[in-house]
Amino acid sequence: MSVRPYRDIDRRKSRQISVGNVLVGGDAPITVQTMTNTLTADAKATIAQIQACADAGADIVRVSCPDEASTAAMPEIVKASPVPIVADIHFHYKRAIEAAEAGAACLRINPGNIGSADRVREVVKAAKDHGCSIRVGVNAGSLEKHLLEKYGEPCPEAMVESALDHLRILEDNDFFETKISVKASDVFLAVAAYQGLADACDYPLHLGITEAGGFRIGSVKSSIGMGMLLWSGIGDTIRVSLSSDPVDEVKVGFDILKSLNLRHRGVNVISCPSCARQQFDVIKTVEVLEQRLAHITTPMTLSVIGCVVNGPGEARETDIGFTGGGKGTHQVYIAGLPHHRLKDDKIVDHLVSLVEEKAAEIERELATEKKAIAVPPAAS
Numbered sequence: 001m002s003v004r005p006y007r008d009i010d011r012r013k014s015r016q017i018s019v020g021n022v023l024v025g026g027d028a029p030i031t032v033q034t035m036t037n038t039l040t041a042d043a044k045a046t047i048a049q050i051q052a053c054a055d056a057g058a059d060i061v062r063v064s065c066p067d068e069a070s071t072a073a074m075p076e077i078v079k080a081s082p083v084p085i086v087a088d089i090h091f092h093y094k095r096a097i098e099a100a101e102a103g104a105a106c107l108r109i110n111p112g113n114i115g116s117a118d119r120v121r122e123v124v125k126a127a128k129d130h131g132c133s134i135r136v137g138v139n140a141g142s143l144e145k146h147l148l149e150k151y152g153e154p155c156p157e158a159m160v161e162s163a164l165d166h167l168r169i170l171e172d173n174d175f176f177e178t179k180i181s182v183k184a185s186d187v188f189l190a191v192a193a194y195q196g197l198a199d200a201c202d203y204p205l206h207l208g209i210t211e212a213g214g215f216r217i218g219s220v221k222s223s224i225g226m227g228m229l230l231w232s233g234i235g236d237t238i239r240v241s242l243s244s245d246p247v248d249e250v251k252v253g254f255d256i257l258k259s260l261n262l263r264h265r266g267v268n269v270i271s272c273p274s275c276a277r278q279q280f281d282v283i284k285t286v287e288v289l290e291q292r293l294a295h296i297t298t299p300m301t302l303s304v305i306g307c308v309v310n311g312p313g314e315a316r317e318t319d320i321g322f323t324g325g326g327k328g329t330h331q332v333y334i335a336g337l338p339h340h341r342l343k344d345d346k347i348v349d350h351l352v353s354l355v356e357e358k359a360a361e362i363e364r365e366l367a368t369e370k371k372a373i374a375v376p377p378a379a380s
């Protein structure tokens with residue numbers, strides 16, 4: 001039992017698969033995905049967007065392959081990408097084979113939509129030959145006709161049945177490197193479908209609230225839906241779907257995982273909403289700080305609190321703390337303890353350099369630990 005059991009998340013035991021060099025499921029960290037919205041045939045633009053997403057922390061990026069021109073660009077994209085690429089295929093089995101040959105790490109394709117058994121066999125063979133995994137992606141908006149007739153409307157049971165039908169086709173072809181999603185834009189429907197699927201199989205699950213909307217409402221819906229599932233231990237990889245820049249999807253995805261202590265990346269800024277007691281402009285300071293600290297990937301915490309009401313308490317729990325004090329003299333805390341005072345000017349510059357120093361120190365310690373593990377001491 002941990003020191004704070006109320007923070008423990010008991011993850012569902014899923015089987016582990018590989019998406020290129022990234023593991024998904026089992027005890028692998030929950031990964032963050034996004035999808036490009038450039039024309040895939042425009043390899044240069046697509047590669048630039050993938051790079052921006054990877055810089056923001058994306059572990060895996062999906063690229064749609066609606067036509068031959070897209071799969072023709074895939075070898076160049078895969079070669080230049082710093083993260084594994086998932087090829088998004090709808091219906092056309094030839095695009096799937098081309099994408100596998102081009103080096104895609106995973107195919108997003110529903111075998112039930114490909115057509116004949118021969119075509120499924122060909123796609124599975126290409127996936128096996130080229131080391132691709134497959135994501136079965138069920139969507140409430142495109143359920144099979146016979147399931148809609150059976151259930152009357154998109155419902156959790158219909159979505160789970162659809163997913164299991166697609167899975168069975170892959171299993172009949174001896175293919176098990178599969179992850180699954182059952183997405184819906186309705187939070188209740190998506191959550192219930194994922195819960196049903198989590199009980200029905202042990203494949204890793206790719207979470208998403210699809211067509212969630214613009215940046216603000218989409219982030220809220222995704223946080224509620226995926227948050228409930230992740231909190232209950234369900235989910236191995238996530239994609240936040242926003243009508244916004246894919247980089248925003250990555251940032252929100254990480255923030256969801258960070259909020260649940262499931263991943264740690266970059267500076268977790270804890271700040272107060274500010275009020276009449278604030279001793280410096282909290283909102284403006286935090287806004288600029290977040291921009292200036294975006295390049296830090298080392299996991300660490302920074303509290304920026306307007307006054308002594310909550311400042312010392314929050315600082316106790318963070319790597320670096322900053323609390324507004326009277327007469328323009330503020331208190332800086334390091335590792336929870338008061339360290340030095342700072343006059344009003346240059347608050348942001350001062351905090352940025354403290355964070356950069358702390359990040360470098362943490363990285364040095366991690367490198368030393370890694371070295372010690374890599375070179376075990378000689379036996380005496």
Ligand code: SF4
Binds near residue numbers: 272273277307
């Ligand atoms: S910490 Fe101080 S400034 Fe911030 S909201 Fe609370 S009382 Fe107001």
